[in-house]
Amino acid sequence: MTVLALRDVSKSFGPVKVLHNVDLALEPGEVHALIGENGAGKSTIMKILGGFLDPTSGQILLDGQPIRFASGPEAEARGIVVIHQEFNLAPDLSVAANVFLGRETGRWRLDHAAMRKATAALLERLDTRIDPEARIRDLSVPDRQMVEIAKALSRNARVLIMDEPSAVLTHREVATLYEQIDRLRAEGVAILYCSHRLDEVAHLADRITVLRDGRVVRQALRGExxxxxxANAMVGRELEDFYPPKGQPGSEPALEVAGLTVPGRVRDVSFTLRRGEVLGIAGLVGSGRTELAEGLVGLRSATGAIRVEGREVIIRRLRDAFDAGLAYLTEDRKEAGLLLDKGLRQNLTLATLKRFGSWRLDVRAEEAALDRATRDFDIRAPRRDMIAGKLSGGNQQKLLLAKTMLPDPRIIIIDEPTRGIDVGTKRQIYAFIRALAAEGRSVIVISSEMNEVIGLSDRVLVMREGRLAGEVAGDSMTEDRIVRLAMGVGSGEAA
Amino acid sequence: MKIDLHTLGPLVALIALVILGAVLNSAFLAPANITNVLARSAFIGMIAVGMTFVITAGGLDLSVGSMAAFLAGVAIIAMNAALPGMGENWGTILIGMGVALLGGLIAGYLNGALITKARIEPFIVTLGTMGIFRSLVTWLADGGTLSLDFGLRTLYRPVYYGGIGWITWPIITFAVVAIAGEWIMRHSRFGRHVEAIGSNDRVARYSAIDVGRIRLMTYMLLGLLVGLAVVLYVPRLGSASGGTGVLWELEAIAAVIIGGTALKGGRGRVWGTVVGVLILSLIDNILNLADLVSPYLNGAIQGVIIVLAVVLQREKRTAEER
Structure with missing residues (x-):
């Protein structure tokens, strides 16, 4: 009775193999949860199932028959609908127009009334009170998600693939989402549900597949x-030597933050970072981690007192942070970190150009800096004059790290140090971070990967809804404790 | 080192045009004709160099033609007003020049500030100021023509017609502006920042570059160069009207694009812009000299070249992505 299945599917991007012989079966009327760390291969599986990627080897089976989708729309026509995390809705069109986008009814004149009526019926089925005439732009995020689901239903979805649907929702909205999922399940839709939140997986899933490094490491039924x-299955148990040994942070404070507030995002956060320390910041997506860092370095307007090595500093813009010896490495490597269409040298020196002259930039000095950076950070570039966009993700990250370190900052805030890069490079980056701390610099690591935060940090701050929910260190630095603090449940103690 | 055909494309086209011109009419290569072509290119050329910076930083300025007319009008009024007190001398002319340059800087600041501080689309801001400047100069001239005092005009004339040998002052100024522009774009921090902002302004912001200030400076630089073009333009006719500088903005933008600067920003080629300006004015000149094709088709041929240049650019981009 399996609707859609992967049989022995592998996928490589160039030399990098991201999926290894994956088997996965979606049954009608079942919620199948796909869990794994970032980079474990979840999104690749979703893209293959949704027709956006072809497997390198192996088969996709629809109703038991091998099939190959030429495109996402083709898969959609066969009843396989993906709801992406970033919604695929045209913000200026009405709800009804979006639901029927690409399949409008009517010949020379659009049949507005029929589409409106059909949309209203779908929305009613989902038990929501969204007006079919409303513009998407004016809807709340959970309402937009309902529209996405309605759109999926209007395509007679037999398989619904949902990518972290609850990440954008508040607690109450999540409850509505669960109701809708139950309803769809009862109607016999097969649902693939990707999530980071283990509590909701335990609550929703009839079947669970755990991925690690592109392999299926565990499959289980509800309750097993x-x-x-x-968590153990996701992380595996070879954590010990993956992370470099921790150091001995000094006692003198490098950075003292008091009452940092970023309007609407971060409320009254205070903490101290010691010299030579690696301080982790954990929390769910949207808990204000990145906003805290950006407020700290002047990329967002913020209030609060900041002291660097005992001196009070005022940071209004990023330049002030640089001058105070702070640097920030963004989580968004491709959109905020590197100029993908420019060369390695131009990228490396972009934030520190002042050093290389004003009216006549010293290209030779820039080249020397690039030499040093490629050596120190082991940047593997096939060609020296290539553009940054052609580097692999790992080498881009190393280049970005080199760029961030070029002003010689004393305090480095690294947001998602290893997002989307391979395991080998991850390890190198962990070693770099440790080495920075050993040199007497101080590092803040923001990460969504729980074991990365734990494996790398001397101490972890946990954020929840824009506030500091607590602090863990030493033996109490466990995934369980951090997750509880991040979600605001159970025995979390306030800092 | 691989030779980049796409970079050389405009240059090859320029050389081909020169050969074509020489074959079609022997008068084409005469110094008088070359001086004429270059001097007429100089106004658009200086403006186009400034436009290269604006476009490379991801902006656009539609107001430059009207701005030139307005500045010419204001400079003429200033000189005529200063004449009774100052007398018929270079002091009066220097006042006019100062007014044009300072006015250009202020007009550029106005455009830039509306775009960077009030955060309005460059297209909309400069479409607005285009209308404003054009209307102001027509109003100042009361629908007619603003004329420089005859004596001053005689004194001022050599600034356009004079020079070193057959190389007249507009040609010299254009050359200096082009060389300085190329240097700034290629070798200065400002140029690097301009390219970075056009390439991805978020990356620039996260690299502690003051994006608003750099953008504002590109508009001020363009305004200043419009002022400089006006300084050299006024002595040519000694007058300004509502019809002065019409369509200059489009010619300048076309030259920038033919030269290989991407309209979406990120990569500026000042040499390319210079070549683009020369291509546009050579086509005009050749059509006038040779009776092969009617000069009335000038615009059509220029249009074809603009589209062709963009097609070539696009091919380059997809080749890079592969």
């Missing part, structure tokens, strides 16, 4: 796997 069990 506790949240702990899931």
């Amino acid at each position: 796997l506790t949240e702990d069990g899931m």
Whole structure:
């Protein structure tokens, strides 16, 4: 009775193999949860199932028959609908126009009334009170998600693939989402549900597949796997030597933050970073981690007192942060970190150009800096004059790290140090971060990967809804404790 | 080192045009004709160099033609007003020049500030100021023509017609502006920042570059160069009217694009712009000299070349992506 299945599917991007012989079966009337760390291969699987990527080897089976989708729309025509995390809705069109986008009814004149009526019926089925005439732009995020689901239903979805649908929702909205999922399940839709939140997986899933490094490491039915069990399966147990040994942070404070507030995002956060320390910041997506960092370095307007090595500093713009010895490495490497269409040298020196002259830039000095950076950070570029966009993700990240370190900052804030890069480079980057701390610099690591935060940090701050929810260190630095603090449940103690 | 055909494309086209011109009419290569072509290119050329910076930083300025007319009008009024007190001398003319340059700087600041501080689309801001400047000069001239005092005109004339040998002052100024522009774009921090902003302004912001200030400076630089073009333009006719500088903005933008600067910003080629300006004015000149094709088709041929240049650019981009 399997609707859609992957059989022995592997996928490589160039030399990098991201999926290894994956088997996965979606049954009608079942919620199948796909869990794994970032980079484990979840999104690749979703893209293959949704027709956006072809497998390198192996088969996709629809109703038991091998099939190959030429494109996402073709898969959609066969009843396989993907709801992406960034919604695929045209913000200026009405709800009804979006639901029927590309399949409008009517010949020379659009049949507005029929589409409106059909949309209203779909929305009613989902038990929402969204007006079919409303513009998407004016809807709340959960309402937009409902529209996405309605759109999927209007395509007679037999398989619904949902990518982290709850990440954008508040607690109450999540409850509505669960109701809708139950309803769809009862109607016999097969649902693939990707999530980071183990509690909701335990609550929703009839079947769970755990991915690690592109392999299926565990498959289980409802009740067979506790949240702990899931976490263990996701992380594996070879953590010990993956991270460099921790150091001995000094006692003198490098950075003292008091009452930092970023309007609407971060409220009254205070903490101290010691010399030679690696301080982790954990929290769910949207908990204000990145906003805290950006407020700290002047990329967002913020209030609060900041002291660097005992001196009070005022940071209004990023330049002030640089002058105070702070640097920030963005989580958004491709859109905020590197100029993908420019060369390595131009990227490396962009934030520190002042050093290389004003009316006549010293290209030779820039080239020397690039030499040093490629050596120090092991940047592997096939060609020296290539553009940054052609580097692999790992080498881009190393280049970005080199760029961030070029002003010789004393305090480095690294947001998602290893997002979307391969395991080998991850390890190198962890070693770099440790080495920075050993040199007497101080590092803040913001990460969504729980074991990365734990494996790398001397101490972890946990954020929840824009506030500091607590602090863990030493033996209490466990995934369980951090998750509880991040979600605001159980025995979390306030800092 | 690989030779980049797409970079050389406009240059090859320029050389081909020169050969074509020489074959079609022997008068084409005469110094008088070359001086004429270059001097007429100089106004658009200086403006186009400034436009290269604006476009490379991801902006656009539609107001430059009207701005030139307005500045010419204001400079003429200033000189005529200063004449009774100052007398018929270079002091009066220097006042006019100062008014044009300072006015250009202020007009550029106005455009830039509306775009960077009030955060309005460059297209909309400069479409607005285009209308404003054009209307102001027509109003100042009361629908007619603003004429420089005859004596001053005689004194001022050599600034356009004079020079070193057959190389007249507009040609010299254009050359200096082009060389300085190329240097600034290629070798200065400002140029690097301009390219970075046009390439991805978020990356620039996260690299502690003051994006608003750099953008504002590109508009002020363009305004200043419009002022400079006006300084050299006024002695040519000694007058300004509502019809002065019409369509200059489009010619300048076309030259920038033919030269290989991407309209979406990120990569500026000042040499390319210079070549683009020369291509446009050579086509005009050749059509006038040779009776092969009617000069009335000038615009059509220029249009074809603009589209062709963009097609070539696009091919380059997809080749890079592969």
